[in-house]
Amino acid sequence: xxNVNLNxxxxxxxxxxxxxxxxxxxxxxxxxxxxxxxxQRIESRLGxxxxxxxxxxxxxxxxxxxxxxxxxxxxxxxEHALNDTQEEQDALAGTLRLSAPKSSSPFFLDEVITxxxxxxxxxxxEIIYNDEKVDLVTSGIDGAIRSQTLLENGSHxxxxxxxxxxxxxxxxxxxxxxxxxxHPTELxxxxxxRFGFGSADRLAPWEFKDEQNxxxxxxxxxxxxxxxxxxxxxxxxxxxxxxxVYRKPADALIRSGKLISIFDEYIxxxxxxTINYLTKRHMPARLRAFIDxxxxx
Numbered sequence: 001x002x003n004v005n006l007n008x009x010x011x012x013x014x015x016x017x018x019x020x021x022x023x024x025x026x027x028x029x030x031x032x033x034x035x036x037x038x039x040q041r042i043e044s045r046l047g048x049x050x051x052x053x054x055x056x057x058x059x060x061x062x063x064x065x066x067x068x069x070x071x072x073x074x075x076x077x078x079e080h081a082l083n084d085t086q087e088e089q090d091a092l093a094g095t096l097r098l099s100a101p102k103s104s105s106p107f108f109l110d111e112v113i114t115x116x117x118x119x120x121x122x123x124x125x126e127i128i129y130n131d132e133k134v135d136l137v138t139s140g141i142d143g144a145i146r147s148q149t150l151l152e153n154g155s156h157x158x159x160x161x162x163x164x165x166x167x168x169x170x171x172x173x174x175x176x177x178x179x180x181x182x183h184p185t186e187l188x189x190x191x192x193x194r195f196g197f198g199s200a201d202r203l204a205p206w207e208f209k210d211e212q213n214x215x216x217x218x219x220x221x222x223x224x225x226x227x228x229x230x231x232x233x234x235x236x237x238x239x240x241x242x243x244x245v246y247r248k249p250a251d252a253l254i255r256s257g258k259l260i261s262i263f264d265e266y267i268x269x270x271x272x273x274t275i276n277y278l279t280k281r282h283m284p285a286r287l288r289a290f291i292d293x294x295x296x297x
Contacts, residue, residue: 095124100145108161136278157274160294164270165247169259173239184208191241192220208266
């Protein structure tokens, strides 16, 4: 490595994360001149310029980009190893940090978290609800729970929770006004209340199966696009269209007659949720305990 040590690399990565030498120095409790000197020392030993500096901002050179891409996973792996060593002494402790879609909360995650918190009172829990892809290297997240596996290179996944039973629902008033479709393909003529993954460009698919169990998609006109399960059901009850949702949170509304469910025989179950994590070798004890528990649901 041409005598570049890991401490210097850690300073270099912090400069990039903080987007500046002074901000990195404040976070590392070092003098700004010392931080600049460390980066210059790395550049001198490698014989390449890593960061372009101006009075207002910094930017990585191509060589800096390559070094950053290789350094972050290596430093993260080392940090996990050190943390695990400490956790072996402290048993189950620290904070379990998870990312999960909001939809997983009423479906099964609330039950898992409740049991986990009761079983391991020495572990604090932090859950960030979103549906976006998570960078497990830089985010500080122990595990990302997703309904469809989104794996970073070098990461792993385990299935947890039940299969996801889906249903298609609308209000009695909507079907009275628009007519009751007789086949899923007719949904293209109906107003859809669609789930969007962060933007209107990424809509959750509406998947169906024919008599031979061949899967196909139907894409109704999106009258509304939202990224919240409660809102999907609310707008469906209000008569704005048909929506494709998890069966469990819709069941009470179906039983009360506020929503009508159709085409259940055509709708396949979605795969189970997965929890995605960075490494098996140095997995925090708190994450291993959570996965072992969640696999039983």
